[in-house]
Amino acid sequence: MRLRVDPTSPEPIFEQLVFRVKEAIAQGSLVGGDRLPSVRELARDASINPNTVARAYEALEAEGVIVRRQGSGCFVTEKGSSLATNERKRRLDALVQRLVTEGFHLGFGARELRDALAERLSATPLPPRRDS
Amino acid sequence: MSSPIRFDDVHRRFGAREVLRGLSFRVEPGEVYALLGRNGAGKTTAMRILLGFLAPMQGKSELLGSDSRALTPELRARVGLVSEGHSLYGWMSVDDVLAFEAGTRRRFDLAKARAMRERLALDPGAKVAALSRGQRAQLALLAAACGDPEVLVLDDPAMGLDPVVRRELLGVMIDLLADTGTSVLFSTHILSDVERIADRVGILHEGRLIVDATLDDLKRRVEVRFVRGGTASELERVVPRCLRAAPRAGGHDLFLADVADDTRRALASLAATERHGAVPSLEDLFVELTADDRSPAPETAEVTR
Structure with missing residues (x-):
């Protein structure tokens, strides 16, 4: 690597x-x-x-x-982030907000953003996570 | 542990030429400090004062807790030095140099030096005089690094070296840092090396540091704004935390560090605008901050003797 x-x-x-x-x-x-x-x-x-x-x-x-x-x-680590669930949600929300804002200013609408995210997830599937 | 390198309001003049005018900064344990400045900015003078080869006219510097003017041989043995000329005897072979270092410096690790020599593919029997510039630089750094220094002072070690050799040299430095946590003060004008290796950057201009910040902070903290009209000296006076006002078509680019409320108020009253793509690289910063468009200084070589 x-x-x-x-x-x-x-x-x-x-x-x-x-x-x-x-x-x-x-x-x-x-x-x-x-x-x-x-x-x-x-x-x-x-x-x-x-x-x-x-x-x-x-x-x-x-x-x-x-x-x-x-x-x-x-x-x-096997488990992933050790942050508290609330904090993890807060951070995810901030990232989504950023994606939506920047995406909008690049001229994309709700459907295109949703499609782009879905496409990314299917192109590079996330490795399985053991539940924390 | 206290700062292994300290400059406190150091002044030095050569005849009528003021080379250092109140130089102050510290290098902390394990820190890699890059001292930047144009030719003649006083980098070599600062290093010579630090090492006790030259006396300051005002203020003082300290090396490993001792006043630079009173360094004992024991203290000097804890310091590695690579100077611009790579002071090596031409008639010695590569292995002669290592044996000489091992014989004169108690802390010198000959086995490590030979292993490094091997990795750098330096011919043990080759005379120093027959080595390339890059090989001499490698040998000088290797010799300094294997003395187990607590402080390493490098005066433009990469001068005149090609990128491949510079990368090797950087590798030697990285190994040393990983092994020992040595504090390093180095001067250079190769900014891409600085961006790879420095923790902290000082920009020396007109005898003082105009920037003394961690590299990460420098990247985060410096912003550029554009103001129509004005004069550079007036803008630098009225805008708090303005490092420099650089003339641009129709006005000035303001290089600002740590923009705070007072800066914002000043900017608002001047109707300053954002500049597109205004994240300056270290090179942009260096060039802008040290440009000589107001008080041209003679393009002399650094005065060292």
């Missing part, structure tokens, strides 16, 4: 890394129990500061996306 980042993007590298890992899990290329590259391996591979990688891993750990096992590295 290769995690690509763009250092020239206005989005901070550590946020890009967080998203890349989440994306790899959502697309099924990383599954529960998989080991992530070590901080050093990933820093070397992507030519970025190991401090940045460590920070991204801490953020992913805080969200319950990965878990750190002393001495053996970071692993994708």
Whole structure:
């Protein structure tokens, strides 16, 4: 697995890394129990500061996306987000609001937005989640 | 642990030329600090003052908690230095250099140095004089890095190197950071490297830091607005937190850090507008913030001696 980042993007590298890992899990290329590259391996591979990688891993750990096992590295968790249900719903709602707003300004209506989401979900089905 | 590198209101003049005019910043433990500035901005002077090779005329700098003017050999042994000239003897072979370092520096890890030499494919028998510029830079960084430094000072290590060699050099630095959490102060004008490796960025201009921020903050905090008319110096005076007003057709682009209410009020009274696609890259920022359209400075080389 290769995690690509763009250092020239206005989005901070550590946020890009967080998203890349989440994306790899959502697309099924990383599954529960998989080991992530070590901080050093990933820093070397992507030519970025190991401090940045460590920070991204801490953020992913805080969200319950990965878990750190002393001495053996970071692993994708089986369960997914450890956030409270209310908070997860609130975040999902904010994302949907953003999709609707930006979609509207790109000139798409309700049906087109619904179709686009359905199409995306059928093109790249989400991997199964164990219920939390 | 206190900041391993500190500059506190450092001033330095060479004859009539004021090179540093109140330079203040810190590098925290494990932090990678990129010091940016145009040629002659004072980067090398700052590093020489930090290392005690040059005295400030006012203010002071500290390295590992000690005044730079009173560094002991023990303290110096905890610091790695790579300077622009890569001060290596031409008649030595690659392995001579490593043996020399191992013999003169107690903390030098010869086994690690040889392993790194192997990975960088440096010929152990090759004379320094016969190495390419990039290989000399690699050897100098390797020599500095394997002394187990708590602080690494790199004065434009990538100067004149091609992208492939720079990437290798970056790799050496990344390994070192991952292994030891060394604090690094480096100067460069290769901004793509800065974007990969720096935690914090200082932009030195006219003897002072005009920016001292984490790279992430810099990306998030700096905004650009357009104002019709005006003069640069007047706009910079009346708009709070304006880093710089850069002339554009019909007016000025204002580079703003941490826009707050007072800034917003000033912008509203000037009828400032959003600028399309106005997320400046580090390169845009650097070029705009250090441009010399008001007080042209002579294009001299950095004064170091």
